[in-house]
Structure formats: C-alpha cells, structure tokens
Amino acid sequence: MEAQKKRSRPVNRISISLPDELHAELDIMVAERGFESRSQAINDMLRQYLAEHQREKGNEVMVGTITLLYNNATRGLQKTIADLQYQHVDEVISSLHVHLTDNQTMEVILVQGPAQDVQKIADELIALRGVTTGRLQLMAAMIPPLHPMPSKGRKA
Template identity: 50%
Template sequence: MNIVTRNKVSRISISLPETLLDQFDNMVCERGFESRSQAMAEMINNQLADHQQEMGEKVMAGTINLVYDHSVPGLQSRLNHLQHIYIDEIISSLNINLVQMQTLQVVLVQGPARKLKMIADKMISCKGVLSGRLLMSTAIIPPIHPLSE
C-alpha cells in the first residue's frame, strides 16, 4: 500500500489593499493557479529560497542558466574548465544551440548557496556570456553516488 504523507495545513488571514488584491487575483487566474492559497504558497516558497540563498551555507540545488555567443574564442573552454574546477557542485550540464551563434547552457548544481552564487558569478562574468541567472531551490538532490567518507 502506497502511503502519501501530507504536511499539516494551517489557515492564516492577511489584509491587502483592494488594488493589490485585484492584481493578485488577475495573476492567479493568468498563471493558472487553482487557488489564492496555492499562489501564495508558491510565492512564499520562492521568498524562502531567496532568503536561504542569502544566508550562505545552506545546501541547495539549482540551475545556472547561461546564454552565450559560442563564436567567442576560448569561451566554451573557460566554461568547461570552471565546471571541472567545481566538479563537486556541478552535477550536469546541457547545451542547446540557438540561432545567431548563441548557445543556451543549463548547469545543474548543488552545494552551499554562497559557493553556488560564486560559481554562477564566475560563469556569468565570462566574456561572451550574453545573459545568465542562478535559480536555486531549498530542495536538494539525493546523493548520486554514495562515496565513502
């Protein structure tokens, strides 16, 4: 028998200016949330992840999303080199060729939030990277291989 455990749900009440509530209801509808509660929970989870990211040492999982010009000499080599330097934090990466000599690279990462931010900053600041963003979650990835300590 498959037992699903659910978190206990608590009811809260908030007061909002009417115009803010109207904007919130429009967003709930446009994004397809089932309820205001679902939308609020998602927003609170995002804020908690941002807060924990700022705290620094909490282990988090996430992605570094880069769009870069792959015609820039040495850029792909520099990005690969960074992935090798931080092999403990970088789980995997995926490259997708885009138009106009651009590549989208999604790098799956896990580790202390402060270190993931530092890695992302090093990648994003490489000459030829057009845009980049680190997205983190409070959830973590199970160990891929149980290395002995």
C-alpha cells in the first residue's frame, strides 16, 4: 500500500546524457547501495545537493547533525562543548557521545534552526582545541514542535 502511494505521486521525467564511464559508475553505486533504480539514486543525490545549496544560500530552518570526533583527554574540552550547546539551547535538540579507543570521543548533536546559525555553531565546535574533525549535515526538514504553543487570549 505504501509503495502504491509513492508511485501515485505525480512525477516529471527528464532525460540526461552521461559519458560511458560515469554511467558505469552510477550503475555500480546503485547496485552497491541497494537502490531500486537509477532514478531513486539520482533523486537521493539531488536532494542532498539541493539541501547543501539551501544551506549555503539562505537562512531556511533546517534539521541536522553536528558530528565531532575529539580527544577527551584535552583539558576542559567536554565542558566547553557542553557549555556551547547550552548557549545555543534554541538550536540544540539533543546530543549523544560515545567513548572510543585511544582517548577519543564521538559526539553527535541534533540541531534545528536557521541554516546560517547552525553553521556558526558547528564552526565554533569544530574549531575547538582537541577536536580532531567535525561535520555538519543538514536536511531540508523540521522537527515538529513538542508542545503546541498556547494561543493568545487562551489560558494555558
């Protein structure tokens, strides 16, 4: 039933020309990643590219993750990371950290907010001394409000 709903949505067909080598690489990627078709794979790539474009060009509210890998032996780093998250409590939804080998920690921070604001938060975190690497991944979607906002004139 769900697959039938997906297929009933209107679609536009386009035609593209690819060099033989790129066509072969696309087919390999489709098979390796388990896509049902080239169209499904290209849709996925386009969505990712368009989300990146939206992030770069504007200030649309988006949802995503900031993933950090850091040295947990760096003095004060975990507190600084926690403090920065608290300073941006409107954008930081949740975080999870996992202790790895060799004094490394991976932290995944769920964020939502205007793309440029979330990018600044990610840049602040990634630039901290002791952070080995980091990456912001945004998607053109939003988390629904957890609680409805009270209407004006209505008692909460």
